Amino acid sequence: MILKKLFILLFFSLHFFFYSAAQSKLSTEIELLKKDESLKHSVWSICVMPAEKDTIIAEYNSAASLVPASTLKIVTTGAALSILGSDFKFQTKLQYDGSYDSLTGILKGNLYITGGGDPALESEYFTDEKDSLSTTDKWARIIKKKGIKKIEGAVIGDAEVFDDNMIPSQWIWADIGNYFGAGACGLTYHDNKYTALFKTGAKGSKAVLTKTSPVINGLQLINSVTSNGKDDSAFIYGAPYSYYHTVQGTIPANQNNYEIEGSIPDPALFCAQSLELSLKAIGISTAGKASTVRVLKEADKYTPPAKLTLYTNYSPPLSEIVYWTNLKSINLFAEHLLKYIAYKKEGFGKENEGTEIVTNFWKNKGVDVSGFFMNDGCGLSRSNVITTKTETEILRKMIKDKNFKAFYNSLPVAGKSGSLENLCQGTCAKNNLCAKSGYITRARGYAGYVKNKKGEMLCFSMLANNYECTPAEMKKKFEKLMIAMAEME
Numbered sequence: 001m002i003l004k005k006l007f008i009l010l011f012f013s014l015h016f017f018f019y020s021a022a023q024s025k026l027s028t029e030i031e032l033l034k035k036d037e038s039l040k041h042s043v044w045s046i047c048v049m050p051a052e053k054d055t056i057i058a059e060y061n062s063a064a065s066l067v068p069a070s071t072l073k074i075v076t077t078g079a080a081l082s083i084l085g086s087d088f089k090f091q092t093k094l095q096y097d098g099s100y101d102s103l104t105g106i107l108k109g110n111l112y113i114t115g116g117g118d119p120a121l122e123s124e125y126f127t128d129e130k131d132s133l134s135t136t137d138k139w140a141r142i143i144k145k146k147g148i149k150k151i152e153g154a155v156i157g158d159a160e161v162f163d164d165n166m167i168p169s170q171w172i173w174a175d176i177g178n179y180f181g182a183g184a185c186g187l188t189y190h191d192n193k194y195t196a197l198f199k200t201g202a203k204g205s206k207a208v209l210t211k212t213s214p215v216i217n218g219l220q221l222i223n224s225v226t227s228n229g230k231d232d233s234a235f236i237y238g239a240p241y242s243y244y245h246t247v248q249g250t251i252p253a254n255q256n257n258y259e260i261e262g263s264i265p266d267p268a269l270f271c272a273q274s275l276e277l278s279l280k281a282i283g284i285s286t287a288g289k290a291s292t293v294r295v296l297k298e299a300d301k302y303t304p305p306a307k308l309t310l311y312t313n314y315s316p317p318l319s320e321i322v323y324w325t326n327l328k329s330i331n332l333f334a335e336h337l338l339k340y341i342a343y344k345k346e347g348f349g350k351e352n353e354g355t356e357i358v359t360n361f362w363k364n365k366g367v368d369v370s371g372f373f374m375n376d377g378c379g380l381s382r383s384n385v386i387t388t389k390t391e392t393e394i395l396r397k398m399i400k401d402k403n404f405k406a407f408y409n410s411l412p413v414a415g416k417s418g419s420l421e422n423l424c425q426g427t428c429a430k431n432n433l434c435a436k437s438g439y440i441t442r443a444r445g446y447a448g449y450v451k452n453k454k455g456e457m458l459c460f461s462m463l464a465n466n467y468e469c470t471p472a473e474m475k476k477k478f479e480k481l482m483i484a485m486a487e488m489e
Contacts, residue, residue: 026058026484033477034060038469044462047388048485051399051449051457057488062392065371065385066463069438070329071447072379072386077322077410078394079358080337081403083344090118090315090340092187094139097305098153105149110288112307113139113271114158115187117349118315119336121271122190125324126316135189135313136271140278142311154288155276156296157268159186162339162349164294166240168376169351170383177238177245179261181380184335186349187292189271190214190264192332196236198258200227200251207251207258216264217273222246225260227253236262268292319406326410326436327418331378338377351376367393379438391447391461399457411436411448414482423479428453429486435460442466444474452488460485 030046033039045061056062093116098109120126122135133141166183167176175181182192194216198207207225220243225234228250238245243265251258264270272290279286296302315321325333338358339349345357355374363369372390375383398407412418415430419437424430435448445463452458462481467474 025487026481029480029484030058030060033481036477038473039464039467042464042467044464044467045388046460046462046481047392048458048460049392049396051396051459054396056389057458059389062389063371063387065373065387066445066465067382067440067443068379068384068386068391068445068447068463069440069443070331070379071391071436071438071445071461071463072374072377072384073326073329073334073438074391074398074436074447075362075374075386075394076334076338076358076377077325078398078401078407079361080341081318081322081407082398082401083341083361084318086317086319086403086406088318090120091116092118092121092313092315093309094143094311094313095307095309097307100148100308102147105147107148107151107153109151110153110305111143111151111155111275111286112158113155113187113268113275114307115161115185115268115271117161117184117186117188117336117340117343118313119184119188119191119333120315120321121188121313124191125328125330126320134274134278136275136278137281139275139311139313140282140284143279144282144284146310149284151279151284151286154286155272155279155290157187157272157290157292159268160293161343162186163351165351168335168381170375170381172382173237174235175380176240177236177262179263180331182263182267182332183240184332184339184349185267187268187271188332188336189267189274192264192267193261194219194264196221196247196260196262198223198225198251198255198260200253200255200258203227203253205253209247210257214270214274216243216270218243219265220244221262224248226250227255232260234260236260238262238265241266266292266294268294319403319410322406323410327412329378329419329437331380334378335376362390362394362397365397367397380440382440382443386463388447388461388463391463392459395447395449395459395461399459408434408449423475424483424486427483427486429483432486433482435482438463439471444471444478446478446482450482450485452486454489458485458488 047062048058093114095112179193200207209223234249236247276290338354342354343349372386375381411434412420414420414424414433433450435446438445447461
C-alpha cells in the first residue's frame with residue numbers, strides 16, 4: 001500500500017514537473033522579451049487562452065490597445081462569415097432601361113452593370129489562366145445570345161451599393177495609389193489594380209516605363225523611378241478618381257519587365273469601358289460613351305430609371321473569398337466585406353457604419369471590446385487599435401460558430417502556407433499552428449490557433465508596436481513564443 005501511494009505521488013509529481021516545464025518555457029520566453037533592449041521603447045502584448053475554458057494561460061499587457069495591422073482581418077472575416085454565411089454569393093447584374101426590340105435586336109436605352117459589392121470580378125485569385133476570355137468578354141457573348149445587336153445608349157457602371165468614398169479616412173497618402181491601397185468600390189473589377197512595367201539599366205540610371213497593363217484610358221503615370229538597391233522601394237501616388245499618378249523611388253538595376261502595381265482610379269468606369277470594348281469586338285455597337293452613375297450624377301444628367309435584368313453574375317462562395325483574404329492578406333477583399341456587412345444591415349455600404357456594426361456584433365457575442373477602435377476592415381490604418389485579449393476572445397467565439405471550418409481553413413499554416421510558410425520549421429508548431437499575421441511599419445502581430453502536446457486547442461494573439469529591431473527580428477522573437485505554446489503539455 002505504501003509503495004502504491006509512493007508510485008501515485010511520484011506519477012503526479014513528474015506530471016506536474018513536465019507540465020510546469022512546458023508552461024515555464026512560454027513564461028521564460030515572455031520574461032526574456034520583457035528584458036529585450038530592442039523592445040525598451042515599444043509596447044508589446046500577448047494573450048493565450050484555451051478554446052474550451054474562459055481562462056488565461058499566459059498574458060502580458062493583454063489589456064493594452066495596440067495597432068493590429070492585418071491581424072484585424074480576423075475581426076472582419078469572422079464577422080462576415082457569421083453574418084452572411086459561408087455559402088453566400090455576391091451578385092452583379094446586367095440590366096437595361098428603355099425598351100428592347102427583339103425583332104431588330106436594338107436596345108433603345110442604356111446597358112447597366114449594376115454592382116453588388118463583389119470583390120472577385122476578374123480577380124487574379126479566381127481567374128483560370130487557361131481561359132482566354134475575360135469576364136466582360138463572357139458578358140458580351142451572353143448579351144449577344146439574348147439577341148441584342150445594337151445599343152442606342154451607353155454602357156453605365158453602377159457602383160451605388162457602396163458610397164463613392166472608396167478610401168477609409170485614415171489611410172496614408174503613400175498607400176492609396178498602390179495596389180494594396182485600392183479602395184472598395186461597389187463595382188470592383190480586376191482587383192482594382194493595374195501593373196506598370198519598367199526596364200532598368202545600371203545603378204543610378206533612370207528606369208524606363210515600358211507599358212501599363214491593362215491599359216487605363218486617360219491615365220498619366222509620371223515616372224521618377226531610378227535603378228538602385230535590391231528591393232522594390234517604389235511607390236505610386238494618386239487619389240481615387242484622379243488620372244494623374246506619379247511613381248517615385250527605386251527598383252533593382254538591370255531588370256526587364258519589372259512590375260509595380262497601382263490602384264485603378266475609377267474601377268466602375270474601367271469595368272464599363274471593358275464591357276464596351278468586349279461588345280465592340282463581337283459586333284455590338286453602342287451609341288454613347290461608357291460612363292458611371294457617379295459621373296452622370298455629378299453632371300446632373302442622371303435620373304434613376306426602371307431597370308430590367310438580362311443576366312445575374314454570381315461570385316464564388318464567401319468561404320473562398322475569405323480564404324484568399326486571410327491567406328494572401330488582401331486589403332481590398334476585407335474592405336468589401338466590411339462595406340457589404342453595412343449594406344446587409346443598413347441598406348448602404350459605408351465604412352463607418354461597417355466598423356460600428358462589426359464592433360457591436362462582437363460585443364453582442366460577449367467579447368470585451370473596451371480598448372478596441374476600428375477604422376477599416378483590413379488593418380492598413382494606424383488608427384485601428386485592439387487588445388490581444390479582444391482578439392483572443394474573438395478567436396474563441398469563432399470556434400463555436402457554424403462557419404468555423406471556413407474561417408480556420410483560411411488562416412496561413414506554420415511551415416506550410418502564406419506569411420507563415422517559413423515559420424516554425426522543424427518544430428511541433430509546423431503544420432499545427434495557424435494564424436493571421438500582420439505587418440505595417442513598426443507594427444507586427446499574429447493571431448490564431450495552435451494545439452498543444454495534449455491536443456488541446458489554444459487561441460492566441462501577440463502584437464508589438466514601435467520596436468527598434470528589424471521586422472524580421474521581431475518575427476523571430478514572436479516565433480519563439482509560438483513554438484513554446486505548441487510545446488505545452
